[in-house]
Structures are given as C-alpha cells and as structure tokens.
Amino acid sequence: GAGVSQSPSNKVTEKGKDVELRCDPISGHTALYWYRQSLGQGLEFLIYFQGNSAPDKSGLPSDRFSAERTGGSVSTLTIQRTQQEDSAVYLCASSFTGSQGGSFFGQGTRLTVV
Amino acid sequence: GEDVEQSLFLSVREGDSSVINCTYTDSSSTYLYWYKQEPGAGLQLLTYIFSNMDMKQDQRLTVLLNKKDKHLSLRIADTQTGDSAIYFCAETSMNTGFQKLVFGTGTRLLVSP
Secondary structure, three states: OOOEEEOOEEEEEEOOEEEEEEOOOOOOOOEEEEEEEEEEOOOEEEEEEEEOOOOOOOOOOOOOEEEHHHHHEEEEEEEOOOOHHEEEEEEEEEEEOOOOOEEEEEOEEEEEEE | OOEEEOOOEEEEEEEOEEEEEEEEHHHHHHHHEEEEEOOOOOEEEEEEEEEOOEEEEEEHHHEEOOOOEEEEEEEEOOOOOOOEEEEEEEEEHHHHOOOOOOOOOOOOEEOOO
C-alpha cells in the first residue's frame, strides 16, 4: 500500500481481555517497528523486526506482550490479560533496512482498557 | 542510556519563524530526525540529518546540528496555522544498531493568527 496501515484505529477492551493489533507495512520495507505512545511515558520502542532475523524484543514491557510478523510483511501485536496501564496509542512503523533513512509511521491504534 | 530532551511548548504568530530545540546525550548518534504529529494522527517524517552535516534546508524547514553541544534545532520559516502540531526530535545510533528511534518528549507548537 501507499503507507503503513494499522487496524483497528480504536479499540476499547475490558481489563483482563486479550487484544490483537495489526500492522501492514509499506510494500518493500524489510524493517518493522512497534512503538507505544502514552501520556506518562512519551514514545517508547517496543519491538523491531528485520527480515528473517530474530526480533529485538528489548522494549516489550512485560511477558503479556508479544508480536509476530508473518511472511516478512504483516505484523500482529498481542497483549494478553490487558491492564489499565496498557491504555495508549500503539504505533507501527516500517523502513528499508535499519532506520537511518527514517521510519514511516501508521496512524496508530488507540487502545483503551476499561 | 540515550536521552533526548525538548522544551514542551512554543507559541508563535502566523508569519513568524519558529525554532524548536532538542538536546541529546548519545555521542554516537548518527542520524537525527524531526517528526510532526497532528491531533489524532501518526508521526510524519519531516526531515533528517546525518551527523557529519551542520545544516540541512528543505523548503521552509532548516535543521541545524551542533554536534559538539549535542544540540539540534528545527527552524520553520513563515509559520502557518497548519504548522500547529507536536514536533518530535529523535535519534538513532550505532549503539542501537540503528534498530530503534529514541524520541524526545515533543514540543507542542501553537501558531496563532
């Protein structure tokens, strides 16, 4: 597609439920990133995928968070047993190898845990 | 670890120049970026500069880099009301294998008519 596409754009879920957030990167981009934007923490790196390499999961805040990228394209971020502190905007970005030339962001998924 | 800091707020009048400042701590920072975020939207890449450059100009945008002081600035000439947004400075470096961006807190720019 022309840009990074994320779905859903908004998600309200009950505490304790699992959620899945989807990201469709720009065609041809081999690198894919998830970031989280919240009022208290600003923009935080979560996870990075590059080609077939093992992902860099160093930013995932807990083991309730996981992500996968199938076929080197679409990625899903899963949050299990959601907590209120998970409420944030989850942003996906993609780029060519590495982020030197800048990463291109989707519109984000606003997650609200009630 | 890496840290990027920005002032939180800037208010200017339409037609004036805006200067948004950013400081960073990572001495190996190699690429520095400016992103714009409008309400309810994702991040739009405005421009970036490589650390062997002092200045980069792109239409109304001028980026200045003082590597010695680890200071980056974004100047917007002839600021318009449509420039009102949050501006994020970000850096990436060999320390992170260029694998992630470290963002500042963002500067909210308000342009009044």
